[in-house]
Amino acid sequence: MPELPEVETVRIGLQGFLPGKVVKAVHHDWPKSFPNAPADVEQFLIGARILEVKRRAKVLLIELNTKYSLVIHLKMTGQLVYRGEHERFGAGHPNDSLVHDLPDKTTHVHFDFTDGSHLFFNDQRKFGWVRLLPTVEVPNLDFFLKVGPEPLSDDFTDKDFIQRLMRRKRSNIKAVLLDQTVIAGIGNIYADEGLWAAKIHPETHVEDVPTAKLKKLYTELRAVLKLSIEKGGSTDRNYVNAEGKKGSYMSFAKVFRREGKPCPRCGTTIIKTRVAGRGTHLCPHCQPKPYID
DNA sequence: CACTTGACCTGTCCGC
DNA sequence: TGCGGACAGGTCAAGT
Numbered sequence: 420m421p422e423l424p425e426v427e428t429v430r431i432g433l434q435g436f437l438p439g440k441v442v443k444a445v446h447h448d449w450p451k452s453f454p455n456a457p458a459d460v461e462q463f464l465i466g467a468r469i470l471e472v473k474r475r476a477k478v479l480l481i482e483l484n485t486k487y488s489l490v491i492h493l494k495m496t497g498q499l500v501y502r503g504e505h506e507r508f509g510a511g512h513p514n515d516s517l518v519h520d521l522p523d524k525t526t527h528v529h530f531d532f533t534d535g536s537h538l539f540f541n542d543q544r545k546f547g548w549v550r551l552l553p554t555v556e557v558p559n560l561d562f563f564l565k566v567g568p569e570p571l572s573d574d575f576t577d578k579d580f581i582q583r584l585m586r587r588k589r590s591n592i593k594a595v596l597l598d599q600t601v602i603a604g605i606g607n608i609y610a611d612e613g614l615w616a617a618k619i620h621p622e623t624h625v626e627d628v629p630t631a632k633l634k635k636l637y638t639e640l641r642a643v644l645k646l647s648i649e650k651g652g653s654t655d656r657n658y659v660n661a662e663g664k665k666g667s668y669m670s671f672a673k674v675f676r677r678e679g680k681p682c683p684r685c686g687t688t689i690i691k692t693r694v695a696g697r698g699t700h701l702c703p704h705c706q707p708k709p710y711i712d
Numbered sequence: 713c714a715c716t717t718g719a720c721c722t723g724t725c726c727g728c
Numbered sequence: 729t730g731c732g733g734a735c736a737g738g739t740c741a742a743g744t
Contacts, residue, residue, distance in 0.1 A: 422737065451720085477738075494738050496722080525722090544721045546738065562739085590714070599739080606737055655737060656724090675737095696716070698735075 421493045423570070423604030424647035425658050425666060426477045429499055432661025433538075434472040436501045437481065440532040441468045447549075452527035452542060455551045463487040464551055476566045476603035480557060488554045496525075496657040497540065497547030504535030518663035543657060567602045571644055577637040584625045584633065592628060593621035594695035596640075605640065608653050608675045611700045613640035615674045615682075620706040621694045627709055646671065674700040 421429070442464055447453040467483040474480065479499070481489040491499065500518050521539045522529055528540040528549050540549055557563065567583060568575050583602060587595045595601055596610040605613070614621050616639035617632055628636075647653060652666030655676060659665055669676070673683050678691035678700055687704035 425737080492738080494720095495736070542721090543723070544736085546720060587714085594715080597738090608737060653737075658737070697737095 421477065421497070421652065421658050422606035422609055423477060424609070424644055424668065425652035425660075426474055426479060426493065426604075427648050428652040428660050428666060429493075430472050430474040430479055433479070433481070433499065433501060436536075436661060437469045437472055437538070439468065440534065440536065442466065442483075442530055443533045444531040445528065446522075446531075447528040449527040449545055451548060452540065452545060453549050459487070459551055464489075475563065475569070476599060477606070478562070482554060486554050487551055488557055490550045490552055490557060490560070491540070492547050493542070494544070494546035494548075496543040498525075498542070498657065498659050498663075499661060500539045500541065500659065500663045501661050502537045502539065518659055562599075565600045567598075567600055570602050570604060570641060577634045580637040581630065581633045588626035589624055591622050591695055592619060592625050593697075593699060595625055597695060597697070604644070607697050607699075608655070608672070609640065609643055609647070611675045612643045612673060615700075615702060615706060616640075616643065618705045620708050621699050621701060623709040674702060676700065 445460060445464060463483070463485040464487065467485045467487065470482040470484055472479065472481050477492065479491040481491070483489070493499070498518065500521060502521060518541065521537070521541070523541065525541040525543045526539050527542055527545065530538040540547070568579065580602070584592070584595055587598070587601065593610050593614060596605050596613070597607070611621070613636055617636035619628055619632055619636060647668040650666060650668040650671060651660055651664070652658060653668040653672065654665035655669060674689050677689050680689055681687065682689055682702035682705060685702065685704050687702050689700055689702055692699050692701070
């Protein structure tokens with residue numbers, strides 16, 4: 420899916436559009452995309468006014484004035500696209516838009532607001548979901564009980580980072596970065612980018628990485644996440660922001676999806692391998708494979 | 713306990 | 729042009 424920077428970009432966009440909107444109707448065509456009790460939808464969603472759009476890890480939270488919230492996970496291919504009253508169909512969307520007329524065949528949930536605007540949840544692979552839950556119950560979702568700290572929060576220090584990584588010191592560092600219970604929000608793109616920046620091979624066991632490099636990884640990961648938010652996230656395939664537009668971080672990526680191209684630091688050809696069950700990009704010169712006996 | 717694999721889905725790309 | 733297989737930004741469950 421969208422990882423932290425993409426979800427945050429969507430959040431910022433939606434926060435500009437949605438507060439104050441009143442839900443008039445909701446449509447859905449795939450039960451797993453919107454698994455809710457119809458009675459709750461009728462009572463706590465229809466007629467509800469949107470207060471605020473928040474994010475925790477890779478999950479979006481749309482708070483309503485009914486003490487309920489829409490909880491949304493985009494997973495791999497989810498999109499949340501806002502359209503104003505007369506923008507639902509139509510021509511004239513800019514070239515950087517992946518989404519044209521809506522709803523389309525990937526739209527599995529959409530909301531109509533009383534002012535004529537709409538919010539579309541599109542999801543090609545149908546892994547994502549929208550759930551309506553009492554706001555006080557959101558933190559008690561299994562995922563939120565277990566999820567790690569936000570890597571960009573002010574009180575998240577390099578000491579916290581290293582301490583949490585060391586809880587799985589015998590594991591491959593890439594697998595640990597992808598584990599949402601260790602640190603929230605990092606996925607395949609930013610794991611690869613961060614490990615390249617800190618010159619760590621993704622198969623290195625956490626305990627074998629020198630502390631100085633772990634500190635470097637902390638700094639670089641935060642920097643790459645921040646840069647990507649500034650660039651509106653990464654569009655590799657499906658990702659678009661709340662306006663249906665692509666992000667531009669991919670053109671700044673150093674290794675992700677750049678196999679066969681030169682490493683920007685040393686010129687060595689970037690390779691793609693498999694680590695922790697995921698496609699993994701690295702520079703074999705800057706990130707030498709650890710010696711394993 | 714930690715790692716791997718499969719499942720959830722659809723679409724695209726690549727080799728034959 | 730068609731077909732089969734691998735693969736795609738994420739998580740969860742089950743198996744080893």
